[in-house]
Amino acid sequence: MTETANARTYTPAEAATESGFSIDTLRYYEREGLLAPISRTAGGRRAYTEADLGWLGLVRCLRDTGMPIADLKRYAELSLDASTMNQRLALLQAHDQRVQEQVDLLVSQQERLREKIRWYLGNGATPAEQERAARS
Known part of the structure; x- marks a missing residue:
């Protein structure tokens, strides 16, 4: 965990633990547009926010209840x-x-x-x- 401008951020490993997704899945979701581009630290490492984890919680719910990736992509697009x-x-x-x-x-x-x-x-x-x- 790091603190950036008083906002808590999570390393990829912490985000994986918190969300229940693997680090590879998190990267895949970002590449596929299911997750907004993740901010980076000065060293170029991904830094997940509470909002990112909240979104991943919804994605987890939708995936666990069987929502197809295509529908999830559509939902993510619409959410923008x-x-x-x-x-x-x-x-x-x-x-x-x-x-x-x-x-x-x-x-x-x-x-x-x-x-x-x-x-x-x-x-x-x-x-x-x-x-x-x-x-x-």
Whole structure:
């Protein structure tokens, strides 16, 4: 960590740790325009800001919920223009709908799995298996 004009900055290693992305991924995201160009120290090293880490947190959320890179690039492009708020909202709402569909499917599949577990417990699973199932 360094302090620049009273603003905390992070080294690439610290930014990687904080964001959960590898240093290579951070560089890739910068090259692809998913991350604004990162400021540099006098020695030429990248210096990530709190704002950069905040953006990376959103990128992490969107990637973890399955947003394709193409949509993420589009969102990043739109984020550069304050007049695109409605387009950004629409993109996020469409993604939210896809995430909800995935959640609904997983809940449905989990219920089917639990039905099968109940069947085994009711049809002769050993006491050890029953105990294991009760803990999970």
